[in-house]
Amino acid sequence: MDFSRRRFLAETAIASAAAGGLSAVPAEAFAQGAAVPTPWGARPSPRQVKWHKRGMYSFIHFAMNTFTDKEWGYGDEKPEWFNPTDFDPDQIVAAAKAAGMTGIILTAKHHDGFCLWQTQTTEHSIRNSPYKQGKGDIVAELGEATRRAGLDYGLYLSPWDRNRADYGTPDYITYYRAQLTELCTRYGKLFEVWFDGANGGDGYYGGAREARKIDAPKYYNWPSIVELVHRLQPDACTFDPLGADIRWVGNENGVAGDPCWPTMPNRPYEQDLGNAGLRGGELWWPAETDVSIRPGWFYHADEDSKVKSPERLIQLFDESVGRGTNLNLNLPPDRRGRIADQDVKILKSFGDALRASFAKDLAKGSVAHASAERGAAFAAARVLDGRDDTYWSSPDADHTPTLTLDLAPGTRFDLVRVKEFLPLGVRVTRFAIEAEIGGVWQRLAEKECIGAQRIIRLPEKIAPRRVRLVVLDAPACPAITEFALFAAVAPVPVPAIVSSDPTVLDTTKWKVVSASAAGAEVLLDNDAATIWRQSAPMPGKPAQVTLDLGSDVELAGFSLTPGRQVDSQAVPPKGYRAEVSQDGTRWSEVAQGEFSNIAYALSTQRIAFAAPVATRYLRLTFAETAIDAPKLAIAGVGGFSAKR
Numbered sequence: 001m002d003f004s005r006r007r008f009l010a011e012t013a014i015a016s017a018a019a020g021g022l023s024a025v026p027a028e029a030f031a032q033g034a035a036v037p038t039p040w041g042a043r044p045s046p047r048q049v050k051w052h053k054r055g056m057y058s059f060i061h062f063a064m065n066t067f068t069d070k071e072w073g074y075g076d077e078k079p080e081w082f083n084p085t086d087f088d089p090d091q092i093v094a095a096a097k098a099a100g101m102t103g104i105i106l107t108a109k110h111h112d113g114f115c116l117w118q119t120q121t122t123e124h125s126i127r128n129s130p131y132k133q134g135k136g137d138i139v140a141e142l143g144e145a146t147r148r149a150g151l152d153y154g155l156y157l158s159p160w161d162r163n164r165a166d167y168g169t170p171d172y173i174t175y176y177r178a179q180l181t182e183l184c185t186r187y188g189k190l191f192e193v194w195f196d197g198a199n200g201g202d203g204y205y206g207g208a209r210e211a212r213k214i215d216a217p218k219y220y221n222w223p224s225i226v227e228l229v230h231r232l233q234p235d236a237c238t239f240d241p242l243g244a245d246i247r248w249v250g251n252e253n254g255v256a257g258d259p260c261w262p263t264m265p266n267r268p269y270e271q272d273l274g275n276a277g278l279r280g281g282e283l284w285w286p287a288e289t290d291v292s293i294r295p296g297w298f299y300h301a302d303e304d305s306k307v308k309s310p311e312r313l314i315q316l317f318d319e320s321v322g323r324g325t326n327l328n329l330n331l332p333p334d335r336r337g338r339i340a341d342q343d344v345k346i347l348k349s350f351g352d353a354l355r356a357s358f359a360k361d362l363a364k365g366s367v368a369h370a371s372a373e374r375g376a377a378f379a380a381a382r383v384l385d386g387r388d389d390t391y392w393s394s395p396d397a398d399h400t401p402t403l404t405l406d407l408a409p410g411t412r413f414d415l416v417r418v419k420e421f422l423p424l425g426v427r428v429t430r431f432a433i434e435a436e437i438g439g440v441w442q443r444l445a446e447k448e449c450i451g452a453q454r455i456i457r458l459p460e461k462i463a464p465r466r467v468r469l470v471v472l473d474a475p476a477c478p479a480i481t482e483f484a485l486f487a488a489v490a491p492v493p494v495p496a497i498v499s500s501d502p503t504v505l506d507t508t509k510w511k512v513v514s515a516s517a518a519g520a521e522v523l524l525d526n527d528a529a530t531i532w533r534q535s536a537p538m539p540g541k542p543a544q545v546t547l548d549l550g551s552d553v554e555l556a557g558f559s560l561t562p563g564r565q566v567d568s569q570a571v572p573p574k575g576y577r578a579e580v581s582q583d584g585t586r587w588s589e590v591a592q593g594e595f596s597n598i599a600y601a602l603s604t605q606r607i608a609f610a611a612p613v614a615t616r617y618l619r620l621t622f623a624e625t626a627i628d629a630p631k632l633a634i635a636g637v638g639g640f641s642a643k644r
């Protein structure tokens with residue numbers, strides 16, 4: 001069968017027209033004789049139209065890494081290690097729901113290959129773990145809890161599998177498809193199936209312990225995999241590199257481009273374009289913004305103090321949902337199999353603030369009028385009717401009309417939300433929001449792209465007489481389904497905590513004694529955004545930092561956090577040498593080695609010494625950068641004591 005990209009997309013387009021995104025236009029439109037505007041540019045499939053309404057949902061990264069304190073498992077982990085002591089799927093889902101999430105996406109299998117469901121495809125699974133004596137099924141149990149709470153369910157199945165001996169051969173693709181088939185047929189309706197981009201590299205591979213490189217687009221044959229998912233789960237959007245349904249926003253920081261067009265050129269995914277998309281691109285391929293509530297995707301006790309605050313989550317909401325993308329906010333359960341208390345508090349504060357902010361559309365009591373209307377079915381008041389299948393539009397020749405709301409006296413707001421009627425394409429290129437204050441029109445914001453939605457947060461609440469949407473540039477008449485106003489409610493602050501794990505040492509008590517470059521103090525500030533940078537180390541001229549731990553400590557190991565932003569100019573160290581000293585003069589080496597996948601994953605590395613050592617000072621030496629770059633960058637250093 002021909003599963004080429006072009007053929008695949010052509011079929012999607014036909015299916016989309018047949019299922020009729022356009023049939024949503026109210027019948028009155030035709031009865032009143034006004035023609036529906038001609039669609040412009042790429043258009044979403046019905047499956048994508050539904051997806052655009054999801055807003056926020058949550059990744060749940062819970063797998064072998066939760067128990068090994070890693071971000072990427074090598075693939076040689078023992079199934080016995082997977083042993084949640086108090087797995088509570090309802091607690092996990094309740095935490096997500098309190099934050100306003102509409103769905104859950106579980107890592108059914110991460111790169112280490114360990115499977116969380118009763119698969120028949122491998123022994124490397126929960127069947128051989130102590131959890132429920134091998135009878136448990138996390139995919140089923142979390143799925144049931146998700147549905148009990150009225151949320152939708154999705155799954156993540158890592159294409160890369162560092163456990164499999166046959167990874168890199170055609171047999172593995174057969175295996176992968178069999179796994180996908182199990183997941184798409186046994187666990188009810190799925191709204192999304194997630195394929196991450198990490199692919200090939202070193203791994204266990206059934207004992208080979210080697211590096212394997214694959215040519216991902218050729219190897220996986222994405223069109224056939226996407227076709228399999230759509231056949232088994234017609235409503236599931238695939239997060240894929242092909243252009244079928246949803247694209248990656250291009251970073252893992254939770255920030256969409258401003259603007260972030262839902263369209264892309266008709267070619268395989270390019271990270272550089274993922275953030276902003278391409279105005280007028282041939283494919284409807286909207287961005288999903290994924291980010292973790294903690295620095296890592298998996299739970300680590302030493303990140304308990306680094307959970308993003310409710311205020312930070314609101315900012316991420318503005319920078320993702322507010323720019324027309326969906327936010328996939330990761331919540332990592334701990335080793336019990338529950339969301340930690342601190343995260344639960346933060347999620348509730350965040351969700352409460354959003355619910356209160358968007359509870360009442362203050363534009364509802366206003367009178368809408370427009371510089372031009374297409375007919376009664378497309379009247380200005382359509383933006384106020386709360387329906388997503390009606391819209392205001394202007395005559396074909398008028399691409400830049402203005403819609404004004406005469407507000408009820410005393411209307412005070414600081415949030416403006418505008419939505420386009422997506423089945424007709426993204427029509428508005430540039431627009432402004434203006435308010436009449438004291439008889440003078442003032443421009444509050446000027447932006448490109450409305451799309452699924454645009455939320456504009458003003459610096460403070462205002463109470464103007466009138467407010468208007470001015471279309472400044474558009475290749476066709478606009479189709480605006482909503483123009484809404486809200487008054488933001490700030491989240492209740494949740495104070496940061498220190499780690500719940502007593503083995504995690506408090507680095508605020510540490511001091512930098514000496515360092516090969518200035519500014520090393522930021523290594524101890526518990527903030528991954530502040531980075532120590534210096535020229536790349538050279539033979540005979542390593543980078544080095546000497547730390548005073550403040551008192552005698554039973555040090556069992558150290559951690560190192562690289563800069564988390566991809567930066568080709570400043571990269572993490574390749575390896576390390578760790579030395580300890582009681583007096584700061586006589587040193588002994590306690591560990592030496594290479595960090596695993598540090599340059600790609602940019603995640604915290606936790607290095608355990610062969611045995612805990614009593615020490616006052618720690619010296620770390622870095623001889624090389626992980627990849628060729630002019631500078632070395634490290635965001636943080638920490639330490640842990642032995643488990644008691």
Ligand code: FUL
Pocket residue numbers: 071196197198290297
């Ligand atoms: C990436 C993976 O490598 C990370 O571990 C995580 O799962 C993230 C969501 O996707 O590609």
